[in-house]
Amino acid sequence: MGLARRIAGAVFLLLLLALGLAAWGRFRAPSAAERDALELLRVDSTPLPAKNAWHALWLLDYIIPAGEREAAYAQDLAQLRDRAVAVRAGTPVPPFRKWAENHYAALPKLTDDDRAAICRPVSQCLAQVRTHPEATRLALTRHADRLAAIAGLAGMDYLWNDMPPVTAAPGPDIGDVQALWLTAAASDFVEGRQQEGLAQACTSALTMRRLHVGGNDALGSMITARWAIEAGGLAMDMLAQMPDDAPVPAICAAAFAPPVDADVDFCEVSRAQWRGSFGSVENFPVVEHGAGGASWLLSRDQTRRLAAPAFVAACKADVRAAELADAHLDDAIQPRPTPDFIDRIGNVQGVDLAVAGVPNFVPYLRRNRDYAATLRMFGTALWLRTLKGDYRTLAARVAARPASVNPPGSRPIKAGPDGISLVMDLYAPVDGERVTTVPLPVPAS
Known part of the structure; x- marks a missing residue:
């Protein structure tokens, strides 16, 4: 009997210890790094009201007077917010339809023939427009309003x-946006309006x-970077086909000015990802247990504490400085959640x-590093x-180019083997491309 009591007492003590550890894990305070990360993620960084391209792209398919576009967008935004509430409540939702669909005329869609006539890939844009001028002109005329x-x-x-x-x-509708715009620029250039075509490419x-x-937006960030590089590539192709003393529109210098901190800043994207998951009471992922949906298996506060440091890596000044300086970006720059026994x-x-649930942001940062390096490559071509x-x-x-396009430690930009091009390695290849090339004008004899 005494032994049984001692065993029962030991079990009771172990149970109390387990409950104590669980309570500690439930209510422990965040570390200094976790607290700083949580504070940074709580900052409301919504920009002041201005012209938002997201709204324009969302309604790109419709003919809407300028003064009515924001009201039309607001209808869809309200519908989506109601829909989010319904989805969280487990209520079935009907297929989504944009409000403008029943209130405004739609722009004609690009047909397969239209898509064959516009620049895909952009790297062959000038040659494609020269080869099929009539088809190109017809597609641009048919879609003048969309353009x-x-x-x-x-x-x-x-x-x-x-x-x-x-x-x-x-x-938002992004499928043919840049291809159509750059095709129009190439068409101007090929038809003899070289300055106008070049200015269009640089404007884009x-x-x-x-x-x-x-x-x-993560996808928006990657697409806009890619579109900027595609437009820059077309502008470089145009410049290579112009005399080396031809004037260059001022907007090209602005478009390919040396990159700055803001060009590689991924902080707002990581904040948005946080708010769409762990940072929002409404969107926090939960498996429901028990009455009222309470779960003794999950603490929102403790989960946020663990996840927050991984979301602010892109916000750190030293990480952005490394991207901008073209330095090596190790996976370790983004800390991963490290739960301990108590957690x-x-x-x-x-x-x-x-x-x-923590996204891996490092591949995005590496692409931003390539993006900044490519902007410097375009800037080098203009400087030459x-x-x-x-x-x-x-x-x-090329070796004598200024530090603004050749920061210490950055990857080399080399003269191509043909003597009239620049070549540079890409550290985060896209579509298998590991080297990017910029043609240069053939020197006047």
């Missing part, structure tokens, strides 16, 4: 996704660069959510045009 709406993006201030994360809802590059800076006792389900009467080899001239 005008796309060109209107030049007047937009940022690309800010203000929609709630909702399943089964479409995104500058627009996408500005939207990339002012964005909070695993007091927050069983939350630990799994924290570990599995200013060296009038310089008869050094191309390699010697």
Whole structure:
């Protein structure tokens, strides 16, 4: 009997210890790093009201008077917010339809023939337009209204996704945006309006660069960077086919000015991802247990504490400085959740959510590093045009470029083997491309 009592007492003590550890894991305070991360993620960084390209792209398919566009967008935004509430409540929702669909005429869609006539890929744009001028001209004429709406993006201030994360809802219309705009620029150039075509390409590059800076959407950030590079590539192709002393529109210098901190800042995207998951009471992923949906297996606060440091890596000044300086970006720059024994006792389900639910931002940061390096490559090509009467080899001239396009430790930009191009390695290849090339004008004899 005495032994049984001692065993029961030991079991009771172990149970009290387990409950104490679980309570500690449930109510432990965040560390200094976790607290700083949580504070940074709580900052409301929504920009002041201005012209939002997200709204313009969302309604790109419809003919809507300028004064009615924001009201039309607001109808869809309200519908999506109601839909988000219904999805969270488990209520079935009907297929989503944009409010404008029943209130405004639609622009004609691009047909397969239209898509065959516009620049895909952009790297072959000038050659394609020269080969099929009639088909190109017909496609641009047929879609003049859509093209005008796309060109209107030049007047937009940022690309800010203000929609709630909702399943089964479409995104903005981005499929043919840049291809159509750059085809129009190439058509102007090929038909003899070289300055106009070049200015269009540089305007597109500058627009996408500005939207990339002012964005909070991961897909939007990657697409605007890619579009800026595509527009820049077309502008470089145009310049290579112009005399090396031809004037360059001022907007090209602005489009390919040396990159700055804002060009590689991914902080708003990571904040938006946080708010769409762990940072929102409404969107926090929970497996329901018991009455009222309470779960003794999960603590929202403790899960946020574990996850927060991983979301602010992109916001750190030293990480942005490394991107901008073209430095190596190790996976370790983004800390991963590191739950300990106490976490695993007091927050069983939350630990799994924290570990599995943190996106890996490092590949995005590496692409931003390539993006900044490519902007410098375009800037180098423009700088070379200013060296009038310089008869050094191309390699010697490239080696002498200013620090603004050649920061210490950055990857080399080399003279191509043909002597009239620049080549540079990509550290985060897209579509298998590991090297990017910029042609240069053939020197006048």
